Amino acid sequence: xxxxxxxxxxxxxxxxxxxxxxxxxKTSINNLQWYRQNSGRGLVHLILIRSNEREKHSGRLRVxxxxxxxxxxxxxxxxxxxxxxxxxxxxxxxxxxYALNFGKGTSLLVTP
Amino acid sequence: xxxxxxTPSNKVTEKGKYVELRCDPISGHTALYWYRQSLGxxxxxxxxxxxxxxxxxxxxxxxxxxxxxxxxxxxxxxxxRTERGDSAVYLCASSLDEQGEAFFGQGTRLTVV
Numbered sequence: 001x002x003x004x005x006x007x008x009x010x011x012x013x014x015x016x017x018x019x020x021x022x023x024x025x026k027t028s029i030n031n032l033q034w035y036r037q038n039s040g041r042g043l044v045h046l047i048l049i050r051s052n053e054r055e056k057h058s059g060r061l062r063v064x065x066x067x068x069x070x071x072x073x074x075x076x077x078x079x080x081x082x083x084x085x086x087x088x089x090x091x092x093x094x095x096x097x098y099a100l101n102f103g104k105g106t107s108l109l110v111t112p
Numbered sequence: 113x114x115x116x117x118x119t120p121s122n123k124v125t126e127k128g129k130y131v132e133l134r135c136d137p138i139s140g141h142t143a144l145y146w147y148r149q150s151l152g153x154x155x156x157x158x159x160x161x162x163x164x165x166x167x168x169x170x171x172x173x174x175x176x177x178x179x180x181x182x183x184x185x186x187x188x189x190x191x192x193r194t195e196r197g198d199s200a201v202y203l204c205a206s207s208l209d210e211q212g213e214a215f216f217g218q219g220t221r222l223t224v225v
Contacts, residue, residue: 042216042217045213045214093168100214102155105153
């Protein structure tokens with residue numbers, strides 16, 4: 001079964017607006033990661049936040065983690081049409097190296 | 113190589129046939145992972161290799177699915193007696209070791225007709 005659940009399932013915004021996606025998970029984690037996927041193919045790692053961190057930034061990305069609520073959010077500021085993609089949160093499978101449990105993802109559409 | 117390479121990029125097969133999907137990981141990466149992604153879903157873990165051995169195959173859905181990595185580099189995912197429900201994108205990822213960031217290939221889109 002998949003660990004994370006993202007919401008919303010789909011999000012449509014205009015260029016320049018901010019996009020916020022949320023993720024909830026079920027069990028204790030060491031870290032949580034966010035990935036991006038274009039056109040249903042290869043996944044690209046965006047950012048990793050450790051369980052002892054509350055917030056992390058990378059360029060236009062801001063990730064928060066609330067371990068008490070077992071939730072995380074991904075904020076993309078000043079969105080661009082090129083940000084159109086699906087975004088997934090992922091947590092590590094127990095005792096399985098770097099194998100991950102992914103959520104169902106949020107499909108983001110940024111219109112010019 | 114520069115990245116994880118998966119071949120073929122697309123495969124159409126008839127129900128009941130046998131298929132092999134290949135993954136060339138990044139050179140030197142000891143850990144290799146296979147995932148399956150159905151339409152509208154997130155990737156679902158299938159199997160994890162550390163070197164030549166399958167360290168975790170708990171995600172394989174049934175005994176029609178099998179994967180090998182005989183020399184600790186290239187891996188092949190094998191599906192016997194394919195069913196229409198096997199249609200999905202099969203993704204491969206590799207990492208330098210079991211603690212490193214995983215890099216994904218572009219996937220193989222399998223369609224069983």
